[in-house]
Amino acid sequence: MTDVREEAPHRVVTLVRPGLLPMELGIVHRLFGTALGDGGQPLYSVVTCAPEPGELTTDADFTVNVTLGPRALDDADTVLVPAAVEDYGPQERGQLAEPVRKALARIPAGARVASICTGSFVLAAAGLLAGRRATTHWKSCGELRALYPEVNVDPDVLYTDDRGVLTSAGVAAGIDLCLHMIRSDHGAEVANTVARRTVVPPHREGGQAQYIERPVPEPGVSSTAAARAYALAHLGEPLALEDLAREASMSVRTLSRRFLLETGATPMRWLAEQRLQHARRLLERTDEPVDQIASGAGFGTGTAMRQHFREALGVSPRAYRNTFRGTN
Structure with missing residues (x-):
């Protein structure tokens, strides 16, 4: 007898919180949602849930209505935790809202778990990053390291993948992370096709160190451009x-x-x-x-x-x- 579950698309569940960043939510739906097999069939099913469903605030001037609650996590193959506005405020060691903690506890054993930007603080507070390599937005790497010394924070990369738990740097690095997961699941050809349709590079070179704020050379100061050329x-x-x-x-x-x-x-x-x-x-x-x-x-x-x-x-x-x- 055929196992229907094995033939079903890989289920990706995005767990969002109040103050979510719409761009990060859109990244997940756009990239996984456009990954197709040889016959044009969707390779992933993508849904969004919240610890407490309903109308959620965003960092923009509109809200997002999330109808699914934490039960959506029960049969997830991959769980994505994007950032939220609250991540950028003062953090206390182990701080994690109880509804979020309960939602994370529903993730099936063996499911892949990933964060975008400062969503890594949620994974760290839940103990999912202990003993693992991880990253976050470059502005928050020092704070993540200080709050969770058991996490091996790498501030230079766009994303990390450590035994089924993944993290990415700030916002747009979520694209790199999702393409990496698609490439790991279905190969470079599928990931490259998704990247072309989204008009982004299949693989972005370098890490986030190149985006760290650095002093702008003063007018008249020689540049190394000629040497690089x-x-x-x-x-x-x-x-x-x-x-x-x-x-x-x-x-x-x-x-x-x-x-x-x-x-x-x-x-x-x-x-x-x-x-x-x-x-x-x-x-x-x-x-x-x-x-x-x-x-x-x-x-x-x-x-x-x-x-x-x-x-x-x-x-x-x-x-x-x-x-x-x-x-x-």
Whole structure:
């Protein structure tokens, strides 16, 4: 006899609270709701519930009427907890409204649980992030770490995935998180199609460190733009700090300081990231051999590039190409 439950779409339940951010709720419905199988069938069913259903306030000038209560969580395969306005106020250790606590207790064992932005504070207060790697909006990472020292807070990434419990950085990083889950469930092709329909990149490069507020260079202060442009045009060549400093008409010391201020990374770390991303694009879009890509991207040898890929992405270049191009 066929198991009807196994054939049903993966059930995604978004648990929202008063003061919800409509954009974060929309992200979940838009991305999971447009993921389709080969026959055009929906791969997910997406519903919204609240600990106490009814008309919920938002951070905008309208309300959202949520008709489903916490029972909707009983058969969830994935639970998303977006942020709410209350998350941005003063926090006390272990603070969690009783209706929210009771709702979270209904999540089935084995269900995937994820948060968007400061929804991570809800997961942390419920004990779901203890001993796990997690992130949140960059402005709140220090507070999350201070309130919940048992959580391994990573302030530099757009999202984390630690044994079925996931978190994302601020607001739009929820897109990266949802695409990651779709990609994990159904592969790169489905996730890439969803991304194209939504007009967003299938995978956003870098972490949230690039969005942290940094002082704007004063008028007249030299920029590292020339050095960066030169590096991008010569990725396949050996490049030293002295080469970049010369292009920027700066000393090595000034270049290093300005680079960190403008990009959030040291020159060599930035250069390594650009080479990695260039190699990724070539693996996804061309049939060039790995050794040839390694040379063109500035890694020198295929062996060196394989080491960089394993350290940065946890996979080999061949496995990366197979995943994103569906080849064998």
